[in-house]
Amino acid sequence: MMDVPKHRMFSRSSIGRNRWFWVVIEDWLSDPIASGIARSPEDALVDAERQCGPVAQKNATLAKSHWSKQRAMERQRSVAKGDDALPLEL
Secondary structure, eight states, rough: OOOOOOOOOEEEEETTEEEEEEESSSTTSSSSSEEEEEESSHHHHHHHHHHSSSSSOOTTHHHHHHHHHHHHHHHHOOOOOOSSOOOOOO
């Protein structure tokens, strides 16, 4: 029986002009083992492969969901200002 090499999953998503957020995960239920922002889709793939070795490309939904999650966590950590301000709850 031959072992099939398991490639890590790579996903990228555009987050603005010349900005591509990318993530690499080991399996669907794990947190990213690497992530970053690149200037182009090609640079994103090169950066991911440089950090993690060979990767298998998946759809952009994976990267987009991790980007949204990161942004929500940053908003949640931000401190509300003012006398009657309440912290943001998500």
